[in-house]
Amino acid sequence: MTPITEQSSLYDQLENKSVEELTRYINQEDAKVAKVIEGVLPSVNNLITAIVDKLKAGGRMFYLGAGSGGRLSVLDVIELPTTYGLPKGIYNTVLAGGIDRLADALEEKEDDVDEGWNALVNAGINSGDIVVGISASGTTPFVLEGLKKCRLLNITTGCIVSNPSTPISAQSDYPVEVVTGPEFITGSTRMKCGTAQKMLFDMISTTVMIRIGRIEGNNMINVKLINDKILDRGVKMLMQKAEIESYDEAKSILLEHGTVKNALDKVTNRHN
Known part of the structure; x- marks a missing residue:
């Protein structure tokens, strides 16, 4: 039986379609993705809970992937140290061909049966960690x-x-089996499958970061102050949470302590 991801598209003779028709059909297919994810939320929740438990116990999370899905997992992981101040090495991706070759799309590497495990061994993988395969x-x-x-x-x-x-x-x-059906271009799993993967990566990492305490209220209190936009956001966050009226004062305190969380802990003596 042909796998669903390889089944023929519901659309044909695409070269004869107008731009308007093509975008409408692609949008129709994309609209199916969120509904499919809704149907597998219990499985997603179980996976998230397992990741949270591992991280709270001092373990690490590893995505193990190839192709479009593996590359999307890299993009998710590299955002976390900046957005949530998460120390590097806690949330990781092992990518077929190596993250340093991300842009080369080494699709042939997905057939390598040793590279993934060898990379995990080199990272010191152990029973305190969790490994999530992407395929x-x-x-x-x-x-x-x-x-x-x-x-x-x-x-x-x-x-x-x-x-x-x-x-x-x-x-x-x-x-987590998120079955989105045949692709718009037969077998092109960078489309609906990739959209589902991106949505799930966002859902999983965001929920995990909230559950391990990297968010307060709805704010990124551990965000790294890497540019003027984020610094301004952090200053205003500190002003609101610590009831500081002066922008310049809040900015000075924030720069001294490095993150909104550290500044709040110091200014409000929250741990006393």
Whole structure:
């Protein structure tokens, strides 16, 4: 049986369609993604809870991926140290071909059965960590073999796949099967599968960061002050939360302590 991700598009003779028709059809397909994710939220919640538990216990999170999904996971992970002040090395991606070759799209590397596991070993993977495989097909050898070896060593596993009952799901303690149907371009899983993956990465990492205390209220109190826009946001956040009237005073305090959280702890003596 042909995997759903490889089944023929619901649309044909695309070269004869107008721009208006093409964008309307693509939008119709994209509109299906959020509804599919809604249907698998219980599985997503289970995976998130497992990640939170590992991180709170001092463990680490690793995405293990190839292709478009793997590259999207890299983009998610690299945002976290800046947005949430998360120390590097806690939330990670192991990408087929290496993160340093991200732009090269080394698709042939997804068939390498050793590279993923070797990279995890080099990172010191252990039973306190969790590894989440990313594979639209649910069969990618790079991901599958890595998860198999994890399970042999009692390392917790999860996955995000786009076909039901896949080999990768079978090797996952916390599988998420987000089946979005045939792609607009037959087999082009950078489209709906990629959209679903991006939405899930945002959902998972944001919820995890909230649950491990990197957010207060709805504010990024641990954000790194890397540019003028973020510094201004941080100053206004501190002014509001610490009831400081002077912008310049709040800015001086914030720059002295490095993050809104540290400044708040100092100014309001929240831990006394």
